[in-house]
Amino acid sequence: MKQPIRILGIDPGLRRTGWGVIDAVGNRMSFVGSGTLTSSADKSLAERLKQLHDGLQNVIERMQPHETAVENTFVNKDAGATLKLGQARGIALLVPSLHELAVAEYAPNLVKKTVVGTGHADKEQIRMMVKVLMPRATFNSDDAADALAIAICHAQHRGAASSRLAEAGVRTK
Numbered sequence: 007m008k009q010p011i012r013i014l015g016i017d018p019g020l021r022r023t024g025w026g027v028i029d030a031v032g033n034r035m036s037f038v039g040s041g042t043l044t045s046s047a048d049k050s051l052a053e054r055l056k057q058l059h060d061g062l063q064n065v066i067e068r069m070q071p072h073e074t075a076v077e078n079t080f081v082n083k084d085a086g087a088t089l090k091l092g093q094a095r096g097i098a099l100l101v102p103s104l105h106e107l108a109v110a111e112y113a114p115n116l117v118k119k120t121v122v123g124t125g126h127a128d129k130e131q132i133r134m135m136v137k138v139l140m141p142r143a144t145f146n147s148d149d150a151a152d153a154l155a156i157a158i159c160h161a162q163h164r165g166a167a168s169s170r171l172a173e174a175g176v177r178t179k
Contacts, residue, residue, distance in 0.1 A: 011164070012038065014107075015157030016062070018098040020045060020090045023058050024149025026119050027069045028140070030161035037038075037143040039069060040150040051090070055097055062101040074102035074106035074109045077117060077152070112159050117152075120159040147160035 017024035027038040043061035045054035068077035077097045079091055104107050113126035122131045123141070133151045136143055139158060145151045 009031065010036075012069065012104065013151040013157045013164075014066065014074045015155070015160065016074065016076045016098040016102075017152040017156060018076060018091065018095040019149060020051075020054060020058075022147060022149045023049065023061070023063050023094060024041060024096065024147060024151070024153035025062070026145070026150055026157050027065075027071060027155045028154065028161060030164075031144075035140060035158060035161050037140040037154070037167040040143065040145045040154055041065070042147040052099050054084060055093060058094055058097045062097065066101065066105050066107070066150075070126050071102075071107060073160065073164065074107045075156045076109060076111050077156050078111050078113050080137030105157055110160055110164070111162070112156060114147045116163075117155050117159040120162050121155045132170070144147075 008031050008166065010031045013028050013030055015028070021044065023043040024040070026040040026042065029036045029038055045057040048173055049057070076095065079088065079095050088156045099109055119125040120125040129148045129151070130154050133148065134160070135146070136151050136154045140154070141154045143154060145154060
């Protein structure tokens with residue numbers, strides 16, 4: 007019997023960063039945990055990024071994932087919001103890398119298409135399909151449900167992602 011691969015999905019955001027952890031063996035997936043990291047709006051940007059960093063550190067130390075998947079940033083009409091999202095996304099990429107975990111990145115439309123079947127699914131459809139795919143899954147926010155969807159997407163596409171990472175010289179566990 008194959009050993010499960012533990013996957014951490016991260017939905018980055020400055021106010022709320024969702025995380026979701028699943029175990030995958032072949033096509034079979036099981037829920038491990040999920041949650042939402044928040045940063046204090048009354049803090050400076052640097053302090054908020056540190057809060058997200060420390061929260062992700064804690065999640066990785068507790069959950070011990072083998073691989074990580076992060077959602078790509080989409081471009082907003084508000085350049086300031088896009089920049090802040092990009093900085094939070096930087097934390098989501100950095101922390102797993104500091105733990106020497108491979109990090110795959112997925113476009114939002116691919117995540118939606120993989121989980122729901124259409125690239126333009128809304129939050130409610132994502133929540134519903136995550137529950138269908140993993141009936142035992144619990145999540146406290148749309149961000150946590152999205153993070154589980156990102157982990158599910160990685161479980162379905164990880165062979166191709168691992169190949170791309172290997173070609174780029176990134177070590178996978």
